[in-house]
Amino acid sequence: MIERTLWHPVALAHAVGAQPVAAVLLGEELVLWRDGEGAAHAWADQCPHRGARFSLGRVTDGQLECPYHGWRFQAGGQCTHIPAVPGFTPGARHCARTFDTREAHGMLWVRLAAPEGPALPIHDLPAFAAEAEPRLRKTTSGPYLVQASAPRIIENFLDMAHFGYVHEGWLGSRERPEIPPYEVTPTLHGVKATGCRAWQPRSSIHAESGAQVEYTYEVTAPYAAVLTKQPEPGSTAIDGLWESIAMFVCPVTEETSVAWTRMAMNDFDSPDARLIAFQDTIFGQDQPILESQRPKRLPLAPDAEAHSAADRLSAAYRRYLKQSGIGFGVTA
Template sequence: MLSAADNDRYNDVEPGSTLHDMARRYWLPYLRSEALEPNGPPKKVELLGEKFVSFRDGSGKVGFFEEQCPHRGASLALGRTGDNALTCIFHGWKFDVSGTCIAAPSESNPRFCSTVKVPAFPVREAGGALWVYLGPGEPPVFPEWEFCLLPPEHRRARVGYTDSNWTQNLETLLDSAHIGLLHAQPVKAEINESVVAIKGVHAPKLSVVDTPYGFQAYSRREREDGQVYLRVTEYLAPFTVLNGSMRTDEGRVLFMIPINNRRTAFWRFEWDMVHTQEWWKKQSIERGALGLKFVDHDDFLHNSLDRGREDFGQNREAMKLGHWSGFKDLRAEDAAVAESVPIVDRTKEHLGASDLVIAKMRQRFFQGLDEFERGGKPLGLGPNGDGSGIAYTDLRGTSEVVAPDIDQIEYHNVELREERKALRRAFLEAQGAGAAIKERQHA
C-alpha cells in the first residue's frame, strides 16, 4: 500500500514532477531507426508529457527538437525536410540537426539567425532504434547492450503502446507469480517454455539481491520431478527489465518508457544467434493463421485488444469452456490487466508474500527519488551516477530448470554469464569482423 502522495510521486512523469526531472537523465528509445528516412517526413514524439519532433537529414544524421518553432510556435512536425535541415512551413525558418537556425527568409538582418536556436537534444542510433538524452550537461555512458553487437538480421527492435501508467506495465514484468495463472494457456504459435515448465506450480519462493543498477529478482518453483524452475529477472532502475529465456543463445531487454501519465511505450529488443528475421517473419505468419493479427514493429500491440469495447474483446464463451482469461495471447492478457485501470489507486491495495519483488522495486524507486531530490545522482546508473562500470553487454535474465541444490546466485552471475559470453564471442567471430554494429553519434 502507498500513501496518496507517494502514489502520485510514483506515477507522475510529466513536467513539474521530480520523476520527470530524473527521467530526463537517461538514454530513452523513442523511434525505430526505420521510422525515419533521409529527407523523409519528420515524426512527432511525445516523452514524459512533452512534445518533440525528430527527422533524418539527407546525410543520415538525426535531429531531435522541441516541437514548437521558436518563431511563433507552429509545429515543426509540419515542416519540410531537405538541404540537411528541417524548415518550418509558416515563415521558412530553417534548422540543421544541431538546432541552429541557418535561414530565416522573413528577416533581412543577416546576423539574425545567430540569435535563434531551437532546443535540440543528442541522439544515438543503436540496436535498430533511435535514443535521445533530454537532460542537462553530458549524457551518461550509452549502454552497449548485447543486441547492439549483433548484425541486424539476428536482432529486432519493436515498440507497442498501452493506455496505462508506466508503473503498471513495469510491475507486471517484475511479477513472477502471475505467469502460471494469467498466462496459463499460451497460444500454440508462441508457446512460452517457461510457462510450460511451471505448469501447475503457482507459488514461487522469492528473493532479491541488490545491484549497483537495481536488483536481481530470484524466483524458484519446485517441480513434480524434483527439479526447480529458476527464473531470474534483472531490474535496471527505473524503466528496464531483462527477463529470461530457456535458451542461452537468445535474449531480450524490455523498456517501459513513459509517454505521459496515461500512456506507455513498451519497447522489446530481442536477439537470437540461431534464428534470423526470416524466422521471426514465419512466426508472424503462423500467428496470423491462428487469427492473431500481426502488425508492424512500430506498434506490435495495436491489435492485441479491442479497445473499442469495455471488456477489451474478452471472450466469455471461451472462459465457460475452460480458458482462464478469455484473451487471445500473452500480450493481450498483460495489456488488458494494465489498461483495466489506467492509473491504479495503490492506497487500496493489499500486498502479499508473492509481491516481494514489487515491494522491493518501490523501495528502491523511492530511495532513489529521495536521493535525487537531495541533489544526488539519478537512480540506476551505478556508483558513479553515469552508467560507467555497468557491464550492460553481459546482462540477461535467466529461465532454467535446474537441480534443487544449485547456488542460484553463482549460477546466474558466473556460470551462465561465462557460458553466454563464450557463445557470443564464438558467434561474432563466425560472423566476421563486420558483425558488430557501429553506433553513430548524432548532433
C-alpha cells in the first residue's frame, strides 16, 4: 500500500512529552514517546511479550516500559530488561516493532514503510522552509477529529465555491459567490492552482471590510495541501514571502481522520489564542458538512459525482490521487 510509504502527521510535537501517547495511522495503532535524549519515536502499540498496549506504560530512565510485566525497551526497539528474569539477555524476538519518525513544522511525522524509490518530502514551500522560520510566525490549530476520509477533508480545503454558504459572513457571501476561472497545473508532487479569486467579507482576523482575495493552492502530498494568500493592498509583505496556511491530515481509518492547520503568518502581535480561535471557527463550520458527505470515501471515478467549472482543482486532485495509486480513503 503506497500510503504506508508516505510521511503522515500524527501529533503536535509538544503533545508528546515525558509519557507515552497513543495514536492511530492508516489503521495501525501507534505509541509515541521520547527517549532520554528527547528524540521522538513511533512504535506499534503492542508489546511483543503478551500484546499489552505500550501507551498504557511509562518512560523510565529513557526507555519505554510495558505496563504488564515491566519489560523495558531502548530507542531502537530492543528489549533491555525483563524484571522476572533479571539475568536473561533478551534477543531479536524480544524487539518492539518500530517506524520511521521525524519532526517538522511543529509536528511528529511517521512513515510505516520505506519507499522503493525516492521518498516524498514532508513539505518544501517557501513560507514553511527553514530560512523563513524567523521571518514568518508559525502557529498550529487542531487537532480536529473528523468522521470523514482524509481526501474529503483535503478536497474541501481546496474548494472556494462553498465559502459563501458554509462560511457566510466570514470567507464568503451568498450575494457574491462567483469563482472566476483559474489555472491548474501538475507539479512534481501534486497539483497547483494559481489565480484563484474569491470575494471575502472577512478573510483574516484583522480584516475590517470585504475584499477580492487571491490565493494559490498547492497539493503537496495525497493528504496535505497549502494555500498561499496574496498580500492585500496596504498590507506588509516580507521579501516576497506570502502568508500561508497548510492543511495536514492524518488518515486514521478509511473514514476517520485527524486534521491540523499550520499557519505561517506575518502577524507577531496577535496572541496565539486569537489566531487559533479564528481557524477553529472556520473548521467548525466545515466539520458538519464534511461528516454529512456520502460516500465518506472520496469517489475517483469521473462520473461518480457531478462537477462544475469551479471544481477544476478538485477534479485535478482526484486525478492525481488515482494516478498516484492512492487507495486509502477513496473509492474507485
